[in-house]
Amino acid sequence: MELRYLRYFVAVAHERHFTKAAKSLGISQPPLSQQIKRLEEEVGTPLFRRLTRGVELTEAGEAFYEDACKILAMSDAALEKARGIARGLIGSLSIGITSSDAFHPHIFALIRQFQLQNPAVTVHQVEANMATLMTRLGEGELDLAFVRLPCESSKAFELKILDREPMVVALHRTHPLAGQPSLTLAQLNTTPVILFPQDVAPGLYDRVYGCCERAGIDMQHTLQSSQLSSSLSMVAAGGGFALVPQSMAAISPPDVTYHALTTPELYTDIALCWRRFERSRTVKRFLAMQA
Known part of the structure; x- marks a missing residue:
């Protein structure tokens, strides 16, 4: 069953009128009526009772309407979530910090700025020594790390001195x-x-x-x-x-x-460190604040 059938059905159920529903959908009325008929054939029962001045839902149509609304809402949410992740607006970000970095005000100002600009991104902070942070960054357990230089292992990553x-x-x-x-x-x-x-x-x-x-x-x-x-x-x-x-x-x-x-x-x-060839849009959004 195509999602567009559900969208057409919900529009007609909401307007209780084919012509009004067609206008709200931006299509003409005859194709809409045909699509609803095909949907009813696929379901195997009438979903609307045709009246002189509009339509009303059958008992089966009432039940179908509730589920159709839920399916469309879930579909829209899934699309928004995927698009948000693709743009780096939704998701999570794991940031490593050394114990000595925790006292530098610039670091937490950056993290706070990112959180304010990206409220749908969950930020996880992990405190550890530099050797542990570099290992976890390389293994993908962390997305970014604030480190103190010199740090030999940082040569395997991209970094920006702050x-x-x-x-x-x-x-x-x-x-x-x-x-x-x-x-x-x-x-x-x-x-x-x-x-x-x-x-x-x-x-x-x-x-x-x-x-x-x-x-x-x-x-x-x-x-x-x-x-x-x-x-x-x-x-x-x-x-x-x-x-x-x-x-x-x-x-x-x-x-x-x-x-x-x-x-x-x-x-x-003090440097911000990340993996070379990083593909995460969320990471790139954080890095963009340093541009």
Whole structure:
């Protein structure tokens, strides 16, 4: 049974008149009458009683009308859904974020902007370390990921740098240098450095490690945190000093002070990362906000 038969039938049932229904459909009345007759033959029973001034539904027609309306509504919804997905207006988007990215205001401003512009798209946020994010992105479990560079595995993907963020020194408030607004790494060579695990962010780890080593800091007796963010808890406990992205200064433990790092220059780039040859229109709509 063709959907157009159902549309013709519903129009006649609504107007209770062939001529009026034909006008609303934009066709002439004789072809409409023929189509309704063919529909009734296919169903095997009259759906309308022909009256002097119009038509009325038979008992079978009343039942058929209810189901026809449901079928047409489902058909229209399916079409709109498919078209919406094709345009990236409907669907879902999985975005990966590192724990340190969670403090950068630009990232969540972008996600919020996308949600406001695309209310029918469900956005899922996944927080994990960079190594895990890159693996899940490559396996298709994530559509996009915000990462910190350098990150070796990011070379397998397309990426756009969103911001260059300086690293700052986090010290316990009782440290002798806590009163100085800016520091060099050489000034900290007698204070243990707290490092995050290398497998969390290998590229950034190597950059931080190399800078500390060149500044004469004892790298044989480093302290290790589980994440960049947890290094601040260790600083608050008096464990040593940590180098963290500037945006993480939004975390304000009462015993931690933050200081600009003057020498050497140490920074990390925040980048948006996605698979090469991405076909998802939803992903492309998100990326278009960065154009």
